[in-house]
Each structure stands twice: as C-alpha cells, then as structure tokens.
Amino acid sequence: MIPPRTSERVWELLRTIPDPEIPVISLVDLRVVTSVQLDGCAVSVTLRPTFSGCPALHHMREEVERVLKADGFSPVRVTVDHTVSWSTNDLDASTKDRLRSMGIAPPPMRTHDLARDLGAPVVCPLCGSRETRLDSTFGSTLCKQIFFCHSCRQSFDRFKPL
Secondary structure: OOOOOOHHHHHHHHOOOEOOOOOOOEOOOOOOEEEEEEEOOEEEEEEOOOOOOOOOHHHHHHHHHHHHHHOOOOOEEEEEOOOOOOOHHHOOHHHHHHHHHOOEEOOOOOOOOHHHHHHOOOOOOOOOOOOEEEEEOOOOOOOEEEEEEOOOOOEEEEEOOO
16 A cells, blocks of 8 residues: 655655764754655655755765655655754754763754853763863764763763754
8 A cells, every 4th residue: 555645754754764974863853854845746855954064965865865766756856955054953852862862962052152152061971970071173073072071981972053
C-alpha cells in the first residue's frame, strides 16, 4: 500500500534523516529544513544551512532527495535559502538534551553580545561540572568549540551560539 502523499508524510520522512555530523538529531530537529511544498507527487524542500560554508550541505541535499524519491515522491526539488540565517536559538529543549546525551554541550541562547555568550561558563555534558575551560575555539566542526572538564578530565565539544 502506498502511503498518502501529504506534507505530513514528507515531514515524517525528513525526520528520519540524521544530521551528517550529529546523528542523534535529524535535519528537522536541527531546523535546517524550513519548508515543504507539495503538488501531487512533486515536492519542493527548502534547506537553511547552519552556515554558508557548511561542508555537509551537499550530502544533506542528496539525502533529502534519496529518502523522498524512495518513498515515491517525484520530482523532488531541494533548494537552499541563504537569505534567512540559521540560529541555535531555534533548537528546542529535546534537541539540546540529545546533544548532551552525545557528550556535546548545547549552545546557550544567543543574545546581542556574542563575545559574552561565547565567554559564558560551559557545563560539562558528561558530568555536569562547571569547572571547564576552553581548549580550542574550533571543534570537530566549525560550529563547535573544544572544552576540557577539570572534574571528569574529559574533553568535549560545545555547540557555539550562532
């Protein structure tokens, strides 16, 4: 039986596509997918990259096309919107909890003072300690930083407030 061709079905399928760099959250959770337009079996999906030079963007586009086509949507059009900036402020509590579960400190709410936001104390996602220090302004990806926890003596990534 063929599932109904609805926008709800498209969103359901998009929720199955993990972020290539943080597999515990989907592209929908990350708020990279901003809109879905449906016309019969034809679907258009708009993505908003986390930053303009995101190296995973090509892979994200391919995965959206692959997953939707595999479910019978055709044609599938994926566009990238660079006019609306992505922000970590759009992440909900559940997404931040999943980041923590992967050992990644979630970002604080971004304010008008980025220097203050970046300098705020960071809680270790592994043990909950506030006894942490910045080791590197760039982490495993450009949108993260590397911190060290003095309590559990582990390094961890922190998602930058963007």
